[in-house]
Amino acid sequence: MTTTEPRDAIEQVSSKFGITPEDYMLPARTEIHMLDINGKLHPSGQQGAEPGHEYPLPSPKALVDAYEQLVIGRRVNDQNSALVRQGRMAVYPSSHGQEACQVAAALCLGENDWMFPTYRDTVAVMAKGVAPMEVMAGFRGDWHSGYDPKQYKVSIQSTPLTTQLLHAVGVAHAAKLRGEDTVVLAMCGDGATSEGDFHEALNFAAVFNLPVIFFVQNNQYAISVPLSQQSVAPSLAHKAVGYGMAGERVDGNDLVALLAVLGRAVRLAREGNGPLLVEAHTYRMQAHTNADDATRYREDSEVQGWIDKDPVTRMRTYLADAGLLPQDTEARITAHAEAVATALRDGMNSENVPDPADLFAHVYSTPTTQMAEQAAMLADELAREEDAK
Amino acid sequence: MSPTATTSSAANGNVSAATAAAAARTADAGTQPVTFAKALNSALADAMALEDSVLVFGEDVGVLGGVFRITDGLTKRFGTGRCFDTPLAESGIVGMAIGMAMNGMRPVIEMQFDAFAYPAFEQIASHVAKMHNRTKGRMPLPMVIRIPYAGGIGGVEHHCDSSESYYAHTPGLKVFTPATVRDAYLMLREAIDSPDPVIFMEPKKLYWTKEQVDLEALRLSHETDAVPPTEGRAAVARSGTDATLIAYGPSVSTAMAAAEAAALEGRSLEVIDVRTIVPLDDATICESVRKTGRAVVIAEAPGFASVSSEIVARIQERCFHSLAAPVLRVTGFDTPYPAPKLEKYYLPSVDRILDAVDALQWEEGA
Numbered sequence A: 001m002t003t004t005e006p007r008d009a010i011e012q013v014s015s016k017f018g019i020t021p022e023d024y025m026l027p028a029r030t031e032i033h034m035l036d037i038n039g040k041l042h043p044s045g046q047q048g049a050e051p052g053h054e055y056p057l058p059s060p061k062a063l064v065d066a067y068e069q070l071v072i073g074r075r076v077n078d079q080n081s082a083l084v085r086q087g088r089m090a091v092y093p094s095s096h097g098q099e100a101c102q103v104a105a106a107l108c109l110g111e112n113d114w115m116f117p118t119y120r121d122t123v124a125v126m127a128k129g130v131a132p133m134e135v136m137a138g139f140r141g142d143w144h145s146g147y148d149p150k151q152y153k154v155s156i157q158s159t160p161l162t163t164q165l166l167h168a169v170g171v172a173h174a175a176k177l178r179g180e181d182t183v184v185l186a187m188c189g190d191g192a193t194s195e196g197d198f199h200e201a202l203n204f205a206a207v208f209n210l211p212v213i214f215f216v217q218n219n220q221y222a223i224s225v226p227l228s229q230q231s232v233a234p235s236l237a238h239k240a241v242g243y244g245m246a247g248e249r250v251d252g253n254d255l256v257a258l259l260a261v262l263g264r265a266v267r268l269a270r271e272g273n274g275p276l277l278v279e280a281h282t283y284r285m286q287a288h289t290n291a292d293d294a295t296r297y298r299e300d301s302e303v304q305g306w307i308d309k310d311p312v313t314r315m316r317t318y319l320a321d322a323g324l325l326p327q328d329t330e331a332r333i334t335a336h337a338e339a340v341a342t343a344l345r346d347g348m349n350s351e352n353v354p355d356p357a358d359l360f361a362h363v364y365s366t367p368t369t370q371m372a373e374q375a376a377m378l379a380d381e382l383a384r385e386e387d388a389k
Numbered sequence B: 001m002s003p004t005a006t007t008s009s010a011a012n013g014n015v016s017a018a019t020a021a022a023a024a025r026t027a028d029a030g031t032q033p034v035t036f037a038k039a040l041n042s043a044l045a046d047a048m049a050l051e052d053s054v055l056v057f058g059e060d061v062g063v064l065g066g067v068f069r070i071t072d073g074l075t076k077r078f079g080t081g082r083c084f085d086t087p088l089a090e091s092g093i094v095g096m097a098i099g100m101a102m103n104g105m106r107p108v109i110e111m112q113f114d115a116f117a118y119p120a121f122e123q124i125a126s127h128v129a130k131m132h133n134r135t136k137g138r139m140p141l142p143m144v145i146r147i148p149y150a151g152g153i154g155g156v157e158h159h160c161d162s163s164e165s166y167y168a169h170t171p172g173l174k175v176f177t178p179a180t181v182r183d184a185y186l187m188l189r190e191a192i193d194s195p196d197p198v199i200f201m202e203p204k205k206l207y208w209t210k211e212q213v214d215l216e217a218l219r220l221s222h223e224t225d226a227v228p229p230t231e232g233r234a235a236v237a238r239s240g241t242d243a244t245l246i247a248y249g250p251s252v253s254t255a256m257a258a259a260e261a262a263a264l265e266g267r268s269l270e271v272i273d274v275r276t277i278v279p280l281d282d283a284t285i286c287e288s289v290r291k292t293g294r295a296v297v298i299a300e301a302p303g304f305a306s307v308s309s310e311i312v313a314r315i316q317e318r319c320f321h322s323l324a325a326p327v328l329r330v331t332g333f334d335t336p337y338p339a340p341k342l343e344k345y346y347l348p349s350v351d352r353i354l355d356a357v358d359a360l361q362w363e364e365g366a
Ligand SMILES: Cc1ncc(C[n+]2csc(CCOP(=O)(O)OP(=O)(O)O)c2C)c(N)n1
Pocket: A120, A159, A160, A161, A188, A189, A190, A191, A192, A193, A219, A221, A222, A223, A284, A288
């Protein structure tokens, strides 16, 4: 177990950057961005960077790999929304418009690192390697969750807002006690930062000096409620200093900047410098879910304004201009995304009949007498129905 | 059942811990007066000595040893990595314990008082109870949430709630509540070994009660599986033939005193100590009620929509034809737990239990 006191850790890392602890903890004056809305790289020095907040450009290979996941992510969102419209699943909270955040959240992590996603983070979950149809089991109504969190080091897609942040803290704490260098990335939305568990999780992570990245996708709305009604903090990233951790804001539609900022956050956390908070500034292009009507609380013109900042278009333009996207590469990426979409369609269109006996099988490690009695009752009821046919 | 000691402190060459363990064994050998608190403390220490993954944390559980001293000496013996204080945040304590259990640990956490567990209710109801089921058993949560509960100590508001029904009503949780010093030790060891999350409810008025117990013998019998598990097994705390008193936790001693008093009047009452509310031992309860034909269920919690009402319903469903009288209850009133000076009117008392027994439609002269 590392014995560094949290305060010493902050002192050490800030002096390494040659800045005060306050300047280390406070976000840079403007959000970190690397690509402009036309997909042009900002000349260095104009990236919102300042001493201690400088971010090197990720390697060309990292950028192309990330772009591939970005294209897949967009395809997954659109395919799933279509499947909802066709009645193949009840609900899908789309991250359309937020795919750069989703992809960067997955790609910044190493194999033994954990991710704690929400209901909206399906694309991130898939990008970290969870088999798409295992992810979709929850959305199509087979079971509440369909994959093995331990196998993928991806926790369940949490619905009770910010409860998962504390689980992330616990996973990191356990790893630290065993001397492992696991980093944990914990995700939530802008509205969720008002929840009590958000506060408790950030405070615990800081007090125990744990390697947790709190990644807030600020998509401006919590269902219908705009951020201005959640918080009057200068930014959500500014909340970090209140806990004694570093905060940073990043353009959430700029995959290059996201990879750089989250990449550095993961490195810093792994080196024992404690938790970090990263706020990504993005936009939920579609309604909260298919069941929501966004026209009741926001103007269409506002949505239109964000189309220009589309993360996929920007990244594609940049890579193409940089000569990193030859035709065969693009064709391969498109084919890959199409294959994922086809697999989703085929999977969702095939009937899967859940076994009613499963209702009782997993409540406890071994069904109690009462569970067994109720299972027998249902089995008997079903047998009689079968006989009556 | 004891988990295999994969990484015992002694095997790690932690000499002082090994010495402490040996010293405890010598001191505990032989029958001697042991408090309920000491039994719990020994159960924690023994489980921690056996497995490095057992961690204890909560509010004031470190150097202070907990406000009831149940974790006394654990930080000193096992270090701050194994028993430590957290910031004041109950949801945080339970939520972090969930993550630790997800990642190979067996946290045993303390809620300082019954009513102060309420901030953690979302974590308990939405995750502790549901993680195993929603992942089809792929993500078990072996963890214990210890909660000092119930009244009878003249405590102020928020320090005397009987909150067991909230947990018992939530599928996925196991709810244990010991009533004797012996069970305090054995049931806590069992809870820590359990692959399922256990809400471990400690009747706080019993912390200072003493029983003649050989802790070293208990330790050995637990670790060699020489005693049957208590989970799902109610205890017949006193045998009788005329009526059955069913109680748990803080009410067992009251029921025993009532049975004692009834015996003086020539009435033979059987007392069932439920021990684990979830899973409930319908078999032992029903066997007794079928034998006696009469029953009174006793609990401190308000009776409305409670564990006591559940037990009555189950007896009625299963033993209707054996019953000579309606099953009655003696419970807390359906009011908030009262201020100290009114507590005596609220709590189930020996007299109130005897009145209920008298009302069980006895034939003339019986
Ligand atoms: C504890 C809790 N309260 C309320 C809800 C209902 N709910 C689901 S999503 C949501 C909005 C969350 O907004 P935000 O955190 O910004 O995330 P976004 O949906 O925008 O990704 C609400 C209120 C919930 N899931 N959990």
